[in-house]
Amino acid sequence: MGVKLLLDKANVPGIRTYEVYRREGGYRAVEKALKEMTTDAIVEEVKKSGLRGRGGAGFPTGMKWSFIAKPDGVPRHLVCNADESEPGTFKDRYLMEFLPHLLIEGLIVSSYALGSNDTYIYIRGEYAWITDILEQAIEEAKAAGWLGKNILGTGFDCNIHVQRGGGAYICGEETALIESLEGKRGNPRIKPPFPAIQGLWMRPTVVNNVETLAAVVPIINMGGEEYAKIGVGKSTGTKLISACGNINKPGVYEIDMTITVEEFIYSDEYCGGMKDGKKLKACIPGGSSVPILPANLLLTTAKGEPRYMNYESLSDGGFATGSMLGSGGFIVLDEDQCIVKNTYTLARFYRHESCGQCSPCREGTGWMEKILQKIETGKGEMSDIDLLWDIQRKIEGNTICPLGDAASWPVAAAIRHFRDEFEWHVKNPELAQTSNFGLQHYADPIHVPA
């Protein structure tokens, strides 16, 4: 069993309630931080831990915190990004649903460190029942004196508010999230200024993912140095992975980033192997926007070394032969899955979610969807494949926010690694409607198909 820092108490009956959470040692981090530590010391501890943003970008959290401006007389805000919308990702939902007080505890410590007296949780609108769970947890914490005025007699005031979004993937981008929190369309802002200088209501703001803020609790309890000893290299601590697709045990797993991808997929502790004894064809290891990899490149790097479930190893080889850990949304595809169709549904998703501000993304995502639909429905031409490649290249890097990149990468990687499957679709338009290209040379080389 690997180390568990976040989900270790997830199965304790009643852990969702304040009484049980407190009895199991909850809110110790708040006591320690508020009574024994200065705000600078907390930021230092988070820096030492090596914690990287768990939303997908992997930016060092301590460094992000240290950027926050502190002009006199201007309130600062911490905003928790609970807009989890990246296809394949459902880890924050799990954490908030079953361990709401862990997030609240992390938020109190982080709000204290950053000087936020009014902290907001921006949760995706569809997670309506989780909003109720969080609001109840906040009430419980308030009744027990962990929130409100003069917490633990330290003079620190803090309130946490939950705001539901309205259904828009783009609001996971931090400046779009801020716009949405201000009651506007989720159009990302041009940076600079960065939120740390001018964020919510033009006040200094830090936006962090749910899992990131929850991880602050074990970091304070055990110390940053101890936390950094878990994991490997710059992938410190633990990471929540939400696994889905054609596997035996879809779900949310906490890993310590030292296990191999092979172990994650095939061991009973995690995914439990492929469903119905099928063969592994491909995987999108870090949420829908990261490059899809065929089985051979997923399990081993281009150099033939085992690939591990961490930031560095998953991106080994760059986009030519690697991918990214991203948000930890791990989507597994078996031999029966069609890469063209899968890519088409993702392209449709990004067209639907483009905010429309930047032409390359607004127009390009629509073109990619249409061309992929054309190929998928047997009306494609060979030149369409090159056209797709050309369009994605013209979106990437040419937009205000990373949604353009997120829309381009899945298309690029699908063509890069599965071009013959696209060509097969074009050459066999009728056959492609009733059968799939299958495995060909993409099969898992370790678990050799019979």
Add this chain to the structure above:
Amino acid sequence: MATTFNDTQMTEFKRLVARYPEGKQKSALLPALHLAQESFDGWLSTEAMDYVASLLQIEPIEVYEVATFYSMYNLKPVGKFVFEVCQTGPCMVSGSDNIIDYIKKTLDIRPGETTKDGLFTLKLVECLGACGYAPMMQVGKIYKEHLTKEKVDSIIAEYKALATNN
């Protein structure tokens, strides 16, 4: 029907606005639109949006541009229960196409349509964060997961019973 909040709804509206600093009441717009949609038959008419604008002391256009941007706000009347079925990658690889076809056939409607009895609307949506429990759909506040044809039948029966009992 009335497009003004009753006392309970107004209390909730005031609670939403109170979360934000003085003068930043526009921030309550998204939650206020959810409240309006729940209060006024599951959709936002122009009257409902204008009402929210007047309560928040903002221009109606500020409400329209938000209501049209986010996918959860219905700008046309919907059935008593809206089946929002996910069709994105992870649900697709887990068989959401079959579920969508089955719902279409069973209810005899296409996506975006409402059954003649006004009970059900079918809406196809993009990823709702239930990828490990696919295929899935959302009905109101509830996620219905691990869908099969049998499960769809029982969900339809469940909501028909609910409508009869109310």
